Amino acid sequence: MAVSVKKQANALLAGVSLAAAASYPWAQGSVLLDFVHHTALAATIGGLADWWGVTAIFGKPFNIAAPGTDMLRRRYADLQEGLTDFVCTDLLSPQNVMLAVENESFARLLTEHFSEPQNVETARSVLQPLADEVLHKLNTQEAEKLLLAEVPRYLPSLHLSDILLDVAQRAIANNRLDGIWALLLAEGKRLLHCAEFTALLRGMAQRAEAHYTQDSILRDFFVSGEAEKLLPYFVEALERLLDDLGDGSSELRRMLDNWLLAKLEELRHDIAFQNWINDKAAQLVLDNALALRAELRQQNSDWLFALAQEKIAELAQDEDKLAQTDSVLKKLLAQALELKQDALRQLISEKLAAYPRDEVIGKLQAKVGDDLQNIRISGTVIGGLLGAVLFMVAAMAERLVG
Numbered sequence: 001m002a003v004s005v006k007k008q009a010n011a012l013l014a015g016v017s018l019a020a021a022a023s024y025p026w027a028q029g030s031v032l033l034d035f036v037h038h039t040a041l042a043a044t045i046g047g048l049a050d051w052w053g054v055t056a057i058f059g060k061p062f063n064i065a066a067p068g069t070d071m072l073r074r075r076y077a078d079l080q081e082g083l084t085d086f087v088c089t090d091l092l093s094p095q096n097v098m099l100a101v102e103n104e105s106f107a108r109l110l111t112e113h114f115s116e117p118q119n120v121e122t123a124r125s126v127l128q129p130l131a132d133e134v135l136h137k138l139n140t141q142e143a144e145k146l147l148l149a150e151v152p153r154y155l156p157s158l159h160l161s162d163i164l165l166d167v168a169q170r171a172i173a174n175n176r177l178d179g180i181w182a183l184l185l186a187e188g189k190r191l192l193h194c195a196e197f198t199a200l201l202r203g204m205a206q207r208a209e210a211h212y213t214q215d216s217i218l219r220d221f222f223v224s225g226e227a228e229k230l231l232p233y234f235v236e237a238l239e240r241l242l243d244d245l246g247d248g249s250s251e252l253r254r255m256l257d258n259w260l261l262a263k264l265e266e267l268r269h270d271i272a273f274q275n276w277i278n279d280k281a282a283q284l285v286l287d288n289a290l291a292l293r294a295e296l297r298q299q300n301s302d303w304l305f306a307l308a309q310e311k312i313a314e315l316a317q318d319e320d321k322l323a324q325t326d327s328v329l330k331k332l333l334a335q336a337l338e339l340k341q342d343a344l345r346q347l348i349s350e351k352l353a354a355y356p357r358d359e360v361i362g363k364l365q366a367k368v369g370d371d372l373q374n375i376r377i378s379g380t381v382i383g384g385l386l387g388a389v390l391f392m393v394a395a396m397a398e399r400l401v402g
Contacts (some may be wrong), residue, residue: 002368004371004373005369005370005373005374005377006369006373008377009047009051009373009374009376009380010382011031012376012377013044013047013048013051013376013380014049014382016043016044016380016384017040017044017047018039019036019037019040020029020037020040020041020044023036023040024037024267025329030396032389035388035395036389038386038387038388038390038391039071039384039385039388039391041387042384042387042390043380043381043383043384043387044380044383044385045383045387046379046380046381046383046386047376047380047383048375049377049379049383050375050379050380051376054372054373054375054376055313056068056069056070056071057071057072057372058070058071058072058361058364058365063185072364073357073358073361076357076360077360079354080349080353081349082346083348083352084345084349085188087344087348088341088344088345088348089147092337092344093336094337094338094341096339097333097337098330098334100334101330101333105322105324105326106323106330106333107315107321107322107323107325107329107330108316108324108326110312110317110325110329111312111313111316111322114309114312115312115313115316120305120309124305127305128305131305151161151282151285151286151289152278152282154273154277155278155281155282155285156278160267160277160278160281161267161268161273161274161277161278162265162268164277165264165265165267165268168264169261169264170266172260172261172264173257175248175346180398181245181246182246185242185243185245185246187398189239189242192235192238192239192242194236201234201235217244252333278399303355337345354386
């Protein structure tokens with residue numbers, strides 16, 4: 001059976017102490033015994049000093065409450081605080097954690113984990129009851145009442161009318177509506193040549209001609225039938241007008257843009273317009289929310305898991321999306337670590353405080369006990385060596401002087 005390091009240190013200390021005591025009576029008559037005595041005495045002093053120091057860390061040597069003894073118990077609060085600081089500011093600091101995971105791809109680990117059917121089933125067994133509960137709560141009358149009450153109240157704070165007007169004004173000022181203008185003008189030109197519009201123009205021309213020539217035989221003689229001949233010229237003039245509107249640099253287009261900008265600015269201060277936008281937005285949100293609610297009423301959470309699996313499978317095949325997802329996940333982790341530093345410190349402090357002081361000290365002593373006992377052995381040996389060297393130096397000096 002192996003002898004413990006502590007027993008070895010005690011045996012060594014006891015041995016040199018006995019050697020020092022046993023050699024003392026004959027030390028004056030023999031140089032060799034004098035050498036043994038001084039060497040053993042120095043080793044004893046070194047061993048005792050280290051025994052005192054090692055013992056004082058965890059308890060009171062000889063039960064003497066001298067300064068510096070029972071250090072861990074007296075400074076236990078400082079030890080707890082130091083360990084907490086070390087874990088929070090060094091070991092688990094946001095910078096160190098992010099540095100440790102820098103070369104890991106969270107997104108790839110996620111896709112690889114959920115590519116295994118057993119992992120998917122494990123996640124489903126844990127999350128499905130929660131998902132079903134959430135869906136059930138969405139299908140309650142309380143959820144509908146909450147939507148009906150909160151959405152109209154919340155939307156005015158978003159200033160949707162200002163946002164829409166800002167977008168429209170910027171689009172007009174920066175000629176961002178050219179594509180829309182092109183579509184509208186192309187449709188306008190198509191309408192100019194459709195049969196319905198031609199019939200409308202012909203009817204208007206005939207009515208205008210009839211009104212102009214009534215009660216005048218002379219007008220009727222010269223004008224009859226001529227108005228309809230002017231229709232192609234009228235259509236051509238309208239086409240030129242549309243072309244001018246389509247030209248962003250034309251004077252007509254500039255005038256129209258200025259007019260639109262002025263009207264939009266007027267709407268910015270129109271309470272009725274703001275209320276109309278909010279009402280329409282609220283109705284849109286409510287219609288979609290209630291439609292989703294009706295759809296969810298027919299569903300369970302299986303479709304959510306199927307959709308999640310599909311998206312994870314797609315993600316695994318797209319390196320760009322993997323990189324983007326990994327970046328997002330790491331940013332979220334960094335933010336969470338920054339936000340939860342105080343919570344982490346409190347958690348570690350509470351966990352340390354939950355352990356009995358003597359139990360923690362006992363665990364520390366068990367972990368470092370052998371190393372500390374080796375220090376005792378080293379102290380005893382080094383003390384003996386120094387004693388031997390000093391004895392030889394003193395003896396040589398005495399011979400030289402004598």
